[in-house]
Amino acid sequence: MLSLVKNLYNLGTQQDKAEMIRATLLKAVESFFTSAPVIFLYLILLELFKGSINRQTVIYLTLGMVSCIVFQFIFGYFAYGAYGTIQSRVVGRIHNHIGEHLRKLSMGFFSSTNVGDINAVVTTDLAKIDYMYALPTTIDAIAVPSFVALLLFFVDWRMALATVAGIPLAMGIYRWSQSQLRQLTQFQAQSQIEANSRTIEYIQGMNVIRAFDQTGAQFSKFDRAIQHYRDTNINLATKLAPAEVAFDTTLELGFAVILVSGAYLLLQGQLTTPTFLMFLILSLRFYKPLQKIGDLSRHRQLVDTAIERISSVFNIKPLPEPEQSQTLKQFDIEFKNVSFSYEQQPVLQNVSFTVPERSMTALVGPSGAGKTTVINLIARFWDVDEGEILIGGVNVKDLKTDSLLSYISLVFQDVYLFNDTILNNIKFGNPDASEEQVFTAAKAARCHEFILEKPHGYHTIIGEGGATLSGGEKQRISIARAILKDAPIVLLDEATASIDPENELVIQQAIDSLVASKTLIIIAHKLSTIENAEQILVIDRGQIIEQGKHEDLITNNSLYSRFWAERQKARTWKIARR
Numbered sequence: 001m002l003s004l005v006k007n008l009y010n011l012g013t014q015q016d017k018a019e020m021i022r023a024t025l026l027k028a029v030e031s032f033f034t035s036a037p038v039i040f041l042y043l044i045l046l047e048l049f050k051g052s053i054n055r056q057t058v059i060y061l062t063l064g065m066v067s068c069i070v071f072q073f074i075f076g077y078f079a080y081g082a083y084g085t086i087q088s089r090v091v092g093r094i095h096n097h098i099g100e101h102l103r104k105l106s107m108g109f110f111s112s113t114n115v116g117d118i119n120a121v122v123t124t125d126l127a128k129i130d131y132m133y134a135l136p137t138t139i140d141a142i143a144v145p146s147f148v149a150l151l152l153f154f155v156d157w158r159m160a161l162a163t164v165a166g167i168p169l170a171m172g173i174y175r176w177s178q179s180q181l182r183q184l185t186q187f188q189a190q191s192q193i194e195a196n197s198r199t200i201e202y203i204q205g206m207n208v209i210r211a212f213d214q215t216g217a218q219f220s221k222f223d224r225a226i227q228h229y230r231d232t233n234i235n236l237a238t239k240l241a242p243a244e245v246a247f248d249t250t251l252e253l254g255f256a257v258i259l260v261s262g263a264y265l266l267l268q269g270q271l272t273t274p275t276f277l278m279f280l281i282l283s284l285r286f287y288k289p290l291q292k293i294g295d296l297s298r299h300r301q302l303v304d305t306a307i308e309r310i311s312s313v314f315n316i317k318p319l320p321e322p323e324q325s326q327t328l329k330q331f332d333i334e335f336k337n338v339s340f341s342y343e344q345q346p347v348l349q350n351v352s353f354t355v356p357e358r359s360m361t362a363l364v365g366p367s368g369a370g371k372t373t374v375i376n377l378i379a380r381f382w383d384v385d386e387g388e389i390l391i392g393g394v395n396v397k398d399l400k401t402d403s404l405l406s407y408i409s410l411v412f413q414d415v416y417l418f419n420d421t422i423l424n425n426i427k428f429g430n431p432d433a434s435e436e437q438v439f440t441a442a443k444a445a446r447c448h449e450f451i452l453e454k455p456h457g458y459h460t461i462i463g464e465g466g467a468t469l470s471g472g473e474k475q476r477i478s479i480a481r482a483i484l485k486d487a488p489i490v491l492l493d494e495a496t497a498s499i500d501p502e503n504e505l506v507i508q509q510a511i512d513s514l515v516a517s518k519t520l521i522i523i524a525h526k527l528s529t530i531e532n533a534e535q536i537l538v539i540d541r542g543q544i545i546e547q548g549k550h551e552d553l554i555t556n557n558s559l560y561s562r563f564w565a566e567r568q569k570a571r572t573w574k575i576a577r578r
């Protein structure tokens with residue numbers, strides 16, 4: 001129980017710790033006033049049995065009791081207010097730190113970790129860091145029984161011993177239940193994560209599930225995870241129930257000991273009736289808070305598991321960053337003998353090339369050749385295994401992540417838009433931009449017209465992932481976002497989905513606005529883009545096998561010329577069908 005308090009205490013900053021001590025003192029005083037009315041109760045009983053009770057005594061004793069209740073309210077109010085503030089501050093700070101930390105991790109972490117796992121840490125685990133429950137309940141479980149026990153010893157030590165007689169046995173049972181609890185709680189936490197993951201997967205993949213008529217199969221996976229979670233909950237409850245009931249009952253057996261020893265001493269004339277009655281009443285006040293120890297120990301295990309899992313995220317080392325970031329003055333890009341593997345799978349082998357400042361380089365090559373990897377490495381989503389990537393002569397590793405990314409606009413093929421207005425989605429590129437600047441960027445990206453046709457124009461909410469927009473519209477909004485960011489380097493993965501000639505023209509115009517006077521690397525799928533590039537890099541199996549301008553490459557019987565011919569055929573085929 002105390003380790004729960006210690007763990008929660010250690011999560012706080014100096015200011016939080018000072019606040020925790022203050023809140024705990026307030027709560028201890030509140031606990032005193034919670035127990036204090038029993039003194040008045042005892043005094044009333046004494047007066048009653050003496051037969052000397054009068055109106056004045058009743059008024060004084062009642063006032064005393066009411067004052068205790070008022071003080072209990074006042075101190076409780078401030079204590080819980082303080083715990084609430086600590087709770088919001090500590091949990092909010094951990095939440096922010098996790099967000100910050102996740103941002104600095106290699107993207108490898110996200111490929112190898114389940115979305116549900118991360119989600120469980122950020123939501124479920126953090127929710128278990130509950131100061132509002134854990135600390136006040138611990139104080140109640142310690143302070144109230146201690147105060148009552150003190151009072152009882154003061155009134156009659158023999159009866160007080162009878163009251164606490166069951167505690168050693170109850171504590172033995174408590175310790176025994178602890179050994180079982182840890183493993184069961186871990187199983188339950190694990191199955192909760194699994195249920196979380198499956199639920200997210202089931203909802204996110206709903207369109208694919210329906211398209212392939214896999215509703216039943218996917219549902220049973222989801223259902224199995226939920227059932228497993230339910231079973232681990234039942235298992236935890238049923239395995240612990242005997243120990244918890246035994247703990248509570250043993251404590252309450254003390255009540256029988258009080259009854260027997262009280263009756264004996266009463267008959268012997270060694271105990272007065274009011275004292276006997278008071279012990280019977282007070283024993284309830286004594287045992288109830290102690291019974292909370294059982295709940296607290298279960299809570300402690302949950303908090304420990306949550307803290308362990310939160311720490312395990314923080315223990316994942318972020319990509320190393322320099323103490324001080326360099327400022328870039330030039331924006332040419334150079335790959336020097338770069339090799340890279342995703343875990344064990346080699347992807348790029350000894351790749352070298354240069355992209356001059358303010359020029360366009362197109363990456364072409366078969367699927368899986370390593371084109372996206374090249375772009376990801378420039379943005380340092382991963383670190384290279386060998387070689388180096390330089391921007392303006394500076395190794396990307398010598399730049400802080402935020403600083404590096406401030407020089408780069410990334411437009412992914414798989415555009416992700418947030419469940420927010422179109423305006424805010426474009427503003428993501430530059431949160432300080434004015435509405436006018438957003439409109440200008442949207443016009444340049446050729447999306448102004450279609451945005452105005454939406455029910456609420458720029459203020460239309462576009463659903464999670466941009467679910468209410470077409471592929472071409474999403475791509476243009478992401479280009480507007482990048483135009484607004486106005487970074488000197490643009491890394492662009494062209495959408496293959498919107499390759500029909502009409503869309504191609506509009507998107508090409510949008511790209512032209514984005515890249516004027518930028519250093520651009522584009523994974524090119526469209527012929528017009530490839531043709532206009534100042535440099536084409538043909539990548540195959542992680543190596544650059546051809547390099548040059550379109551006119552130079554098209555002449556040989558090269559991979560590029562075959563690739564070009566294929567694309568031409570695809571385009572002709574599409575036009576012929578219209």
Ligand SMILES: Nc1ncnc2c1ncn2[C@@H]1O[C@H](COP(=O)(O)OP(=O)(O)OP(=O)(O)O)[C@@H](O)[C@H]1O
Pocket residue numbers: 111342343345347365366367368369370371372373374
């Ligand atoms: N996160 C990842 N973890 C492990 N392997 C990956 C990961 N991303 C890509 N790969 C693998 O690395 C290789 C290169 O992938 P990459 O995405 O760079 O190819 P690409 O040329 O862009 O392909 P495409 O044109 O189909 O998008 C592929 O074999 C791919 O399966």
